[in-house]
Amino acid sequence: MIRVGVIGVGSMGKNHVRIYSEMEGVELVGISDVNQALVEELAHTFKTTAYTDYKKLLSQGLDAVSIVVPTKMHKDVTLDALDAGVNVLVEKPIADTLENADLMIKAAKEKGLMLMVGHIERFNPAVIRLKQIIESGLLGKIVSMSTRRVGAYNPRIRDVGVILDIGVHDVDIISYLYGKKIDQVYTIAGANIHSSEDHASIHLRFDHEYSGLVDVNWLTPHKVRTLTAVGVEGVAYLDYLKQSVVLHDKEWVREAKVEPKEPLLNELQYFVRCVANNEYPHPNGEDGKHALEACMAAITSYHEEKVVDI
Template identity: 50%
Template sequence: MLRVGVVGVGNMGRHHARIYSELSKEGEVEFVGVADANLERAKEVASQFKTKAFGDYRELIGRVDAVSIAVPTSLHKQVALEFIENGVSVLVEKPIAESIESAQEIIRAAKKNNVTLMVGHVERFNPGVLKLKEILDENLIGKVVTLTAKRVGPLPPQIKDVGVIIDLAVHDIDVMSFLLERNVRKVYARAGSAKNPLELEDYAIIMLDFENATGVVETNWLTPHKVRTLSVVGTEGIAELNYITQKLILYNHEWVKEAKVQFKEPLRNELEHFVECVKKEEKPLVNGEEGLHALMVAIKALESANKDEAIDVEFT
């Protein structure tokens, strides 16, 4: 039985704990425990999901085979490396790290220690996104010309170490790269801080140059309600996806069709995939290099906004 745990049980980590608890009841994993620097919070979550609480994540080392890491981004490298170096497979919540160098260090360590490294780009496991990929692969809307994403909403109070580009825009950067099977070649962004108390950017418009298409991402923490949409324009039609409802509609000059999408929680899909990859020693859908690419483009977008010029993205 695969032994799993969660490090960091704030907003996102709590959901990881909930799903591991469900998987444990189904006999898929043994849910060993949760760790959080706030021991009271760890105890509360552990009590809710019938597992053990630890105030120091190092107490999970030796007890688990795989772990979800949902601590603040600035701590990803430190926590991930300790587990990896002790032979534990890790799912690191997105973004993979706070810097390119830290991300590369995590990737190297995972390869050296022969453990599974997965990055939590949860939208990759959204049934609407997976169905859209099928539609593009079947050429149902022709050659893709543009992709336009809108990912806006109120400021999450728990996000204190990165701005809206690295926290939110990375989702759509990764999804667009996945749909097109291409890395971003060049990025141009405009961004600023309107209300963020830490003066981190809280709004941005990002243009992504792919080899065969152009992507645009609008993101902010200023909109009072959450919006998560993606529009893909092809030479023979367009596809409109609502990430939240997983509703996917295709349009062309002759008809309007709604794709049949079986609704399922993306995070549940993601954690089931992670568990299977660890058990079977298979490469995950979102590996370290893909997490690095999304982070690199986000960092280059910040650089572009600061310099007010397009920036090349070098990725090998």
């Protein structure tokens, strides 16, 4: 039995609570949040124990914890969890600064514990299927990828702009699908309804000849979540929301078989399996740091109007 907890039970955290409570082989020991009324209500619903002090939860002999607090708190809460001997899944982005990401990665290595970063789209069944298709060679050499992740602004997002809030998903996914690190970033962006950028076009370069383009905004009144992968033998069109992958080549237009499943369920099942079997997780701290570094470079590029090398 894997003993788990959840720190931070807002809009995303309560989904962690729900899924852990339903998983076989998992005991949801407790949940923590500074909002006492909220955490007590959820604890009652999911038959677990509520804590307003997360350090008390960490002292309950946990094997693993999901950290789903605001980004600026990721470093402190993660370090406290690792000090308590608990394996960590921290939501994306890994941290608010590269320096804090390094501290988290270093602490996990020194403690011999897991630090997994919640880049949930890696666990979207459509992304899993497209990764298989790319690696099979069916599309030939992939030379460019582009994504659109747009929709209305959520007022609860106050501490970061659109690049770190949602752009980081596709920055990570494009790097993951290529199996390559990003070399250069150039961004055009602006702020209209938010204190930070609320729209951005992020251009990524890999190994000088492979490209990625991430289009994000909080201005479009309807939600779009798509990715296009262009290969020399064909093109794939992925829809994150529909969990679909459609392939076009010279002879056929066909839809790949994708078994629908909640991405967060996939992610948490994988995390628990890694903890149970002492397996090194992906995406790990280094993966999370690379996505953060690319997004930080995108923000610098936007402000300084220049190409930024990574």
